[in-house]
Amino acid sequence: MTEEHKGKTAENTETSEKKKEKVGPDGLTKRDRLKIKRHAMPEQAPEERITNFLSVVHGYTLEMAYEEAQRCLDCPRPKCIDGCPAEVDIPAFIMEILKGDLEESYRILKADNALPAVCGRVCPQEEQCELTCLLAKKGPVAIGRLEQFVAEYMLDKYEKEPPKVEKIIPTKEKVAVIGAGPAGITAAADLVKMGYEVTIFEALHKPGGVLNYGIPPFRMPRRILDAELGSIEQMGVDVRCNMVFGKTITHEELLEDGYKAFFLGTGAGLPTFMGIPGENANGVYSANEYLTRVNLMEAWDFPNADTPVFVGKNVVTTGAGNTAMDSARVSRRMPGVEKSYIVYRRTRNEAPARNEEIEHAEQEGIIFKYLTQPIEILRDDKNWITGMRCIKMELGEPDDSGRRRPVPIPDSEFEIECDTLLVAIGQRPNPIAMRSIPGLEISKWGTIVVDDETMMTSVPGVFAGGDAVVGASTVILAVGHGKQAARAVDAYLAEQRGGS
Amino acid sequence: MTEPKPNEIVFKKRLSENTLRIEVVAPLIAKKAQPGQFVIIRVHSRGERIPLTIADADAERGVITLIYQEVGKSTYALGELEKGEFLHDVVGPLGHATPIEKYGNAIIVAGGLGTAEMYPIARALRAAGNHVITIVGARRKDLLVMVEEMESVSDEIIVTTDDGSFGRKGVVTVPLKELVEEGRADFVITCGPTIMMKFVAEATREAGVPTLASLNPIMVDGTGMCGACRVSIGGKTRFACVDGPDFNAHEVDFEELMMRQKTFCDFERKSLDLWLEEHPERAQSGG
Ligand SMILES: Cc1cc2nc3c(=O)[nH]c(=O)nc-3n(C[C@H](O)[C@H](O)[C@H](O)COP(=O)(O)OP(=O)(O)OC[C@H]3O[C@@H](n4cnc5c(N)ncnc54)[C@H](O)[C@@H]3O)c2cc1C
Numbered sequence A: 001m002t003e004e005h006k007g008k009t010a011e012n013t014e015t016s017e018k019k020k021e022k023v024g025p026d027g028l029t030k031r032d033r034l035k036i037k038r039h040a041m042p043e044q045a046p047e048e049r050i051t052n053f054l055s056v057v058h059g060y061t062l063e064m065a066y067e068e069a070q071r072c073l074d075c076p077r078p079k080c081i082d083g084c085p086a087e088v089d090i091p092a093f094i095m096e097i098l099k100g101d102l103e104e105s106y107r108i109l110k111a112d113n114a115l116p117a118v119c120g121r122v123c124p125q126e127e128q129c130e131l132t133c134l135l136a137k138k139g140p141v142a143i144g145r146l147e148q149f150v151a152e153y154m155l156d157k158y159e160k161e162p163p164k165v166e167k168i169i170p171t172k173e174k175v176a177v178i179g180a181g182p183a184g185i186t187a188a189a190d191l192v193k194m195g196y197e198v199t200i201f202e203a204l205h206k207p208g209g210v211l212n213y214g215i216p217p218f219r220m221p222r223r224i225l226d227a228e229l230g231s232i233e234q235m236g237v238d239v240r241c242n243m244v245f246g247k248t249i250t251h252e253e254l255l256e257d258g259y260k261a262f263f264l265g266t267g268a269g270l271p272t273f274m275g276i277p278g279e280n281a282n283g284v285y286s287a288n289e290y291l292t293r294v295n296l297m298e299a300w301d302f303p304n305a306d307t308p309v310f311v312g313k314n315v316v317t318t319g320a321g322n323t324a325m326d327s328a329r330v331s332r333r334m335p336g337v338e339k340s341y342i343v344y345r346r347t348r349n350e351a352p353a354r355n356e357e358i359e360h361a362e363q364e365g366i367i368f369k370y371l372t373q374p375i376e377i378l379r380d381d382k383n384w385i386t387g388m389r390c391i392k393m394e395l396g397e398p399d400d401s402g403r404r405r406p407v408p409i410p411d412s413e414f415e416i417e418c419d420t421l422l423v424a425i426g427q428r429p430n431p432i433a434m435r436s437i438p439g440l441e442i443s444k445w446g447t448i449v450v451d452d453e454t455m456m457t458s459v460p461g462v463f464a465g466g467d468a469v470v471g472a473s474t475v476i477l478a479v480g481h482g483k484q485a486a487r488a489v490d491a492y493l494a495e496q497r498g499g500s
Numbered sequence B: 001m002t003e004p005k006p007n008e009i010v011f012k013k014r015l016s017e018n019t020l021r022i023e024v025v026a027p028l029i030a031k032k033a034q035p036g037q038f039v040i041i042r043v044h045s046r047g048e049r050i051p052l053t054i055a056d057a058d059a060e061r062g063v064i065t066l067i068y069q070e071v072g073k074s075t076y077a078l079g080e081l082e083k084g085e086f087l088h089d090v091v092g093p094l095g096h097a098t099p100i101e102k103y104g105n106a107i108i109v110a111g112g113l114g115t116a117e118m119y120p121i122a123r124a125l126r127a128a129g130n131h132v133i134t135i136v137g138a139r140r141k142d143l144l145v146m147v148e149e150m151e152s153v154s155d156e157i158i159v160t161t162d163d164g165s166f167g168r169k170g171v172v173t174v175p176l177k178e179l180v181e182e183g184r185a186d187f188v189i190t191c192g193p194t195i196m197m198k199f200v201a202e203a204t205r206e207a208g209v210p211t212l213a214s215l216n217p218i219m220v221d222g223t224g225m226c227g228a229c230r231v232s233i234g235g236k237t238r239f240a241c242v243d244g245p246d247f248n249a250h251e252v253d254f255e256e257l258m259m260r261q262k263t264f265c266d267f268e269r270k271s272l273d274l275w276l277e278e279h280p281e282r283a284q285s286g287g
């Protein structure tokens, strides 16, 4: 950062001390800060962005980031940190923006979060750090956008002038990490920093987990994702793709091979279907299949990439989580699509997706049909979907989750004409890895049971975290689990060492 | 001589105009592969993930054998790779192994490329003490593959061609029905075109002969993540990549499977046409 940004700042510190007002590195007082308004995110216009798969948000400029950073009060007891599952030292990284030291700011971010560019872009900040920020009511500091800015600024810089990353020479035991999603990546990064010899075994041909196969490039540009993921290999983590744990390689074999601890970060990648008639019609996909085809296999660029995806004119997505928003928004961008609907049995208030994704979807012309439940898929004689029979719902009493339960309104059935249906009503953990470890305790929801403190499963030396443990959740929660598990693995192996 | 590396093609042979046999270095897969399991491969960095059965595995040499037919862009592109070149990705072994038990008279009904998929199964069934009778069918003589190999692992072999250019004239279900009627069928397993498997299921249904069909729906990940491979078995949806690929043939909804297999027809045609435009030498030879 250059001197000019410190322009309106360096006043005399003596006068401010007299007033007992805290002055930041930029010389502003609290009162000055409160006057600055939260900076909007520059974005591609909706009509433009639905024609491409480029990033929707442009990201803050250096000036915007600096001014947004000036809004942070550098609270003595920063509440924002409590809202972040990875406990990122938020004021510290923001203060470095003001000091002009983005390298240090990035270092602070990376110390707590292996994936700051990703999290800055995809965390549901409004329910996390920005919810607990002291300024939440007035308009919280745009913590996510600042995090994204710093990380992407540095990744760009490092692309031009690669830093000298010291490969860490392992001095400790071999640890196997299963799954290269956010949970596994984080655990691996932390463990390699502690001196362990870490190998990640990933089933797909690319690392990233949902970040790569689920989240579309217009939300998470692949250049940035690859750079962020690549950094763990530079640190010395051995990432081995095309390795299905439980099939290609087993727990037993890895034990024989000298691995002393395991972390299962296998996610929740098993699609759920609705169980209504006609669901195996042609043109009905799980959101996972659709998104995998488009994002991981790059079907958006067919025939330059080999994998095709069929999308018709009228595409319906059922569900209202992030997966549903991504499916509907991808559809909006596919050539030939005229209408992209979201059908959800509750209302906007209950929709689990990030606010920003719902807003973006609305701007892009996604048609929302709330309080609507699909009951049957209509097909022609060639098994192609032609439409969907639905029933109207109303909200009744709250259910176990505390949300009001949708109940069908009698005689309210109607049809929606469509030729593509994307089922995005939730995911469960994939059992391949967990079933291959004898004695591993699994809950009735199919998730791996762990000790909340240590993240250790019922099998000694086997730890787990992320979606595999909690069911479909968030990136940063997976990051938090990865961190927690890395510490627990370290403690466990230290104890083993002491004991032997 | 340098050590062969993972994914390297160490052997390649054209068995017929559009059928090839390759051996690929994949030590971890070779060590574990069991009859009935498959791999998913990608030919290049923007390639499709395509499933191919592990036709044979040599744990000692760390190689697996794949036998495949050139039917579309990915398999044509695979056919272009020479010995010493590499597949971009190979993952497996996927799916369940075929249940190998002592059934008595075990009948294998293979059509077209299903023959390659049945080879390791025939061998295993025989090793388990079954009397293996193999029925191989093809449209014409030149489309028959691996007959000699099948012969070497079967107690009896019956070959049929639609046009009578080799073996018995007609379809595989004729000799199958005879065996069923003679009471010489204790167990049947079939692999080949979906329509053929459907008729095999019909041929054994009445007599109640346990019959397995090795299904080949469209797949993407092969690990249960996408649901592309879903099939209806006894009215329930199952994922062929993790629950199969073998299922009780009498419960399979073959009609649905056949229709689902056509989902990407237009795209596949376009892909292949573009590929053949870029490879005119192959366009002449068929395709
Ligand atoms: C479409 C979509 C959009 C989302 N959007 C957001 C968002 O905006 N913000 C947010 O915070 N969260 C979002 N989420 C949720 C978030 O992505 C997940 O909570 C997070 O990725 C979980 O991380 P994980 O590491 O636990 O698992 P995953 O990311 O699922 O990674 C698991 C990895 O393990 C691998 N694996 C599985 N089984 C095996 C095996 N047997 N052997 C080897 N490898 C195996 C998988 O291939 C995968 O790569 C979204 C999810 C989806 C599906």
Ligand SMILES: Cc1cc2nc3c(=O)[nH]c(=O)nc-3n(C[C@H](O)[C@H](O)[C@H](O)COP(=O)(O)OP(=O)(O)OC[C@H]3O[C@@H](n4cnc5c(N)ncnc54)[C@H](O)[C@@H]3O)c2cc1C
Pocket (backbone or CB within 6 Å): B038, B048, B049, B050, B051, B052, B053, B054, B067, B068, B069, B070, B071, B072, B073, B074, B075, B076, B113, B116, B117, B215, B216, B217, B218, B219, B220, B245, B261, B262, B268, B269, B271, B272
């Ligand atoms: C479990 C399993 C085992 C198989 N084993 C073999 C084998 O040993 N040898 C062999 O030659 N073939 C095998 N197949 C079929 C093989 O996967 C397809 O021929 C191949 O994917 C075609 O790709 P393509 O791009 O060349 O042709 P495409 O242009 O994609 O398609 C041509 C034809 O192949 C079918 N097809 C396309 N994609 C797939 C897919 N992902 N899965 C299944 N079928 C598809 C289409 O319905 C179409 O009829 C197997 C399939 C499965 C599911």
Ligand code: SF4
Pocket (backbone or CB within 6 Å): A083, A084, A085, A086, A087, A088, A090, A113, A119, A120, A123, A125, A128, A129, A130, A143, A144, A147, A476
């Ligand atoms: S990681 Fe997510 S929750 Fe934590 S500070 Fe960053 S944006 Fe907020």
Ligand code: SF4
Pocket (backbone or CB within 6 Å): A071, A072, A073, A074, A075, A078, A079, A080, A081, A090, A091, A132, A133, A134, A135, A141, A143
């Ligand atoms: S709570 Fe808000 S204002 Fe206070 S330090 Fe955190 S981000 Fe800054």
Ligand code: FES
Pocket (backbone or CB within 6 Å): B218, B219, B220, B221, B222, B223, B224, B225, B226, B227, B228, B229, B230, B239, B240, B241, B242
């Ligand atoms: S191929 Fe994706 S679930 Fe079977």
